[in-house]
Amino acid sequence: MLQKRVIPCLLLHKGGLYKTERFKKPTYIGDPINAIKIFNEKEVDELMFIDIDASSQGREPNYKIIEDIASECFMPLCYGGGIKTLDQMKKIYTLGVEKISISSQVINEPSFIKNASNIFGRQSIVVTLDIKKDFWGNKKIFINNGKKNTKLNYIDFIKKIEKLGVGEIVINSIDNDGMMNGYDIKLLKEIKENINIPLIALGGAGNLEHLSEAFSIAKVDAVACGSMFVYKGALKGILISYPTYEKIKKILEK
Amino acid sequence: MIAILDYGVGNLKSIYNMFKKVGVESVITSCVETISKADKYLLPGVGSFDHGINSLKNAPFFEVLEKEVLVSKKPILGICLGMQLLTNSSEEGKEKGLGWIDAQTVKFDLEDKNLSIPHMGWNKTTPISTSNIFKNLNENRFYFVHSYHVVCNDKKNILASVKYGQEFTCSIYKDNIFGVQFHPEKSHKFGMQLFKNFGEM
Numbered sequence: 001m002l003q004k005r006v007i008p009c010l011l012l013h014k015g016g017l018y019k020t021e022r023f024k025k026p027t028y029i030g031d032p033i034n035a036i037k038i039f040n041e042k043e044v045d046e047l048m049f050i051d052i053d054a055s056s057q058g059r060e061p062n063y064k065i066i067e068d069i070a071s072e073c074f075m076p077l078c079y080g081g082g083i084k085t086l087d088q089m090k091k092i093y094t095l096g097v098e099k100i101s102i103s104s105q106v107i108n109e110p111s112f113i114k115n116a117s118n119i120f121g122r123q124s125i126v127v128t129l130d131i132k133k134d135f136w137g138n139k140k141i142f143i144n145n146g147k148k149n150t151k152l153n154y155i156d157f158i159k160k161i162e163k164l165g166v167g168e169i170v171i172n173s174i175d176n177d178g179m180m181n182g183y184d185i186k187l188l189k190e191i192k193e194n195i196n197i198p199l200i201a202l203g204g205a206g207n208l209e210h211l212s213e214a215f216s217i218a219k220v221d222a223v224a225c226g227s228m229f230v231y232k233g234a235l236k237g238i239l240i241s242y243p244t245y246e247k248i249k250k251i252l253e254k
Numbered sequence: 255m256i257a258i259l260d261y262g263v264g265n266l267k268s269i270y271n272m273f274k275k276v277g278v279e280s281v282i283t284s285c286v287e288t289i290s291k292a293d294k295y296l297l298p299g300v301g302s303f304d305h306g307i308n309s310l311k312n313a314p315f316f317e318v319l320e321k322e323v324l325v326s327k328k329p330i331l332g333i334c335l336g337m338q339l340l341t342n343s344s345e346e347g348k349e350k351g352l353g354w355i356d357a358q359t360v361k362f363d364l365e366d367k368n369l370s371i372p373h374m375g376w377n378k379t380t381p382i383s384t385s386n387i388f389k390n391l392n393e394n395r396f397y398f399v400h401s402y403h404v405v406c407n408d409k410k411n412i413l414a415s416v417k418y419g420q421e422f423t424c425s426i427y428k429d430n431i432f433g434v435q436f437h438p439e440k441s442h443k444f445g446m447q448l449f450k451n452f453g454e455m
Contacts, residue, residue, distance in 0.1 A: 002418055003376045003395065043442050045376055071271050074442045076397055096267035098399075098440065121301065123372050123399050167374075196370060222375075 004215055005045040005222035006248055008229045009202055010035060012051040012065065012081065019226055020052075021178030023130075023146040029230050029238055032065065036072045042242040046076040048101070048170075048224055050128070054082025055104045056145050061088060063095065070096035078126055089116060093124065101126040101170065104143045107150050110161055117165030127166045128202070129154065131187060132174035139187060146174045155194050162195055169195065170224065173203035180206025180227050188218035200224050208243060212251040256280040256453065257292035261313040263306050264298030264336065268439040276446045278453030289315045294328060294452070299335030303359065303402070304347035306335050323354070327430045331387070331452050337426065337433025338404060346402050355428045357406040364419035372401045379414045379424055379436070387432055388414060388425075389451045394444045396436035398424070403435065 010032065011018050017035055018026040029035070032049070039047060049069060054061055061082045070077055079092055080101030089100050100120075105112050106127050117125050132142045134149055141150045141157060158169060171191055173184040183204045192199050198221035201214045205225040214220045232239040243251075258269050258280055266282045273280040273296075280296070283289060299306050310316060322328045332340045341351045344359035351359070362371050376395045381388050403422045406412050413425035413432070424435040432452070438445030 001377070002373065003378075005375055040442065070267065074268075074272055074275065074440065074445065076437075076440045093265070094267070096265060096271065098265070123374055198370060198374070 003045070004220075004252055005200075006211060006243065007046045007048050007078075007200065007222055007224040008039055008044055008242065009048040009050065009224040009226045010230075011226065012049060012062070013053055015062075015065065017230075018052075019178060019230055023174050023177055025178075026052075030240075033068055033072055035230075035240055036069055038240045039242065040072065040074055042240075043245070044075055044242050046078065046222075047073060048078045049080070050101065051079075051081025052145060055143075061092065063091060066092055066097060067095045080126070080128055086116060086119060089120060093120065099124050099126050099167070101128045103128050103130070106161060106166075107141065107143050107152070110157075110164060113161050113164040113166050117167070122165045122167040125166050126168045126170060126200075127161055128170040128172055129158070130172045130174050131184070142174060155191065158191060158195055162197055166197065168198045168200060168221075170200040170202050176204030178227050179204055180231075182206065182210040183214045183218070183223070185213055185218050188214060188220055192219050198222065202226075208247065208251050212254050215252060216254055255292050256294045256296055257289050258282045258296045258298065259289070259310075259313075259315070259319070260284040261309045263309050264300050264333075265439070266298055269296060269298055269333070272439045272445060272449055273453065276450045276453065278449060284313060284315060286315045286318050290318045290322060292322075292328070294455070295319065295323065295330040296452075297330055297332040297336035297339065299333065299337075299339060301335060302346060303335065303338060303344040303351075304349045307339055307347070307349045307351060310339060310352075323431065329430045329452070329455055330432065332431075332433040333439070334400060334435060334437060337435055338402060340426070340431060340433050341404055344402060354431050355406070355411055355426050355433065356408055357404050357411060357423075357426060359402050359404050361402055362419075366419050369419045372399055373403075373418045374399045376441075377416050377418060377436075379416045381414050382412045382423075383410070383427070385413055385427060385432075386455055387427070387448060387451050389447075391444060391447055391451075394447075396424075396434075396438065396441040396444055398436045400435055404433070
């Protein structure tokens with residue numbers, strides 16, 4: 001049967017690999033190509049790379065680094081960051097990337113998803129939504145690295161883009177990002193119950209138990225993790241890791 | 255030398271990268287002369303069936319490829335849509351397939367409506383026949399992304415199967431012609447082994 005996926009999610013910032021906490025305090029982790037080589041050896045299910053500068057700086061994706069990453073990546077690869085046009089997408093797919101994640105652009109122009117999906121197929125289109133509690137404690141979709149509140153109702157918006165042809169949804173909890181205290185299970189469960197396309201959890205994983213919760217309670221299709229696969233121990237020493245296939249199988253059986 | 259057939263369809267760079275990683279010489283090409291001299295062929299493919307088959311049949315190298323595969327019996331491996339093009343037809347389109355293997359490509363019709371289409375992700379395949387292309391791959395898992403699957407008219411053309419709601423064929427063969435529904439180029443060590451096997455055939 002189809003195996004649920006466990007996906008390392010790596011952030012590109014200033015040309016290097018960084019990890020944030022609640023989208024702030026970027027900490028340098030290392031060289032992206034070196035990290036890919038290690039994840040290759042560890043036989044990860046899939047990799048996700050997000051350029052956290054591209055949209056906020058209003059610049060083009062860094063094609064050179066995407067090409068370097070893709071040529072070392074022997075598993076499915078998802079790239080996100082700064083995507084605004086179909087031409088940019090075509091260029092990135094040609095470099096050897098399977099999936100492209102879109103965030104700001106889908107908020108600005110939801111019908112972009114329909115055009116992209118018609119051309120490239122919905123399985124290659126991912127939408128990543130960053131969710132944060134606003135001043136009143138209501139969860140809303142934020143853009144520009146968590147700085148701008150779109151005030152959109154996330155369930156309505158996700159249902160809308162599901163109809164337009166998105167292949168998968170990544171829900172990233174800004175409040176839980178880098179905290180390693182677990183995913184926002186309640187939020188994920190609510191979303192999963194309202195959609196039919198695959199849902200990927202991101203933001204908050206700190207141990208295997210957290211992954212297990214997301215699979216068994218929220219019924220997500222995949223989990224993505226940042227801190228958990230780049231830090232080790234309470235002092236957050238930098239060490240790239242990934243659970244063995246046997247360990248993943250065990251948490252999936254729970 | 256393996257010629258990775260460039261007919262404007264598919265993720266050729268990933269395939270080239272993986273052959274390079276396992277030390278098998280390959281070239282991404284649409285050049286008639288290079289293709290006639292190659293020892294083996296890799297037929298990639300993503301996207302819709304009609305677009306794929308029309309692009310392939312209209313490629314300048316198509317006649318040469320047909321002769322080298324059907325007359326000279328040089329090995330060819332079709333991946334994903336590339337495998338579906340080897341069959342007679344597809345429910346996805348109106349055009350005829352290559353018909354090099356007696357099979358049809360049909361849409362998934364799963365009883366369990368909770369299972370999403372496309373079948374996307376890692377899945378374990380089961381060998382049905384023995385072939386060197388699956389050498390050292392009894393314990394394996396491969397990455398799949400597809401909404402249509404292949405049904406063989408003659409069971410002896412089935413190489414491997416996989417379970418998603420139902421058991422279906424995920425690899426086919428006939429003499430020198432091979433097809434896999436999954437993406438070896440995105441299936442890390444298992445894909446590397448398969449590409450290495452194909453390179454050594």
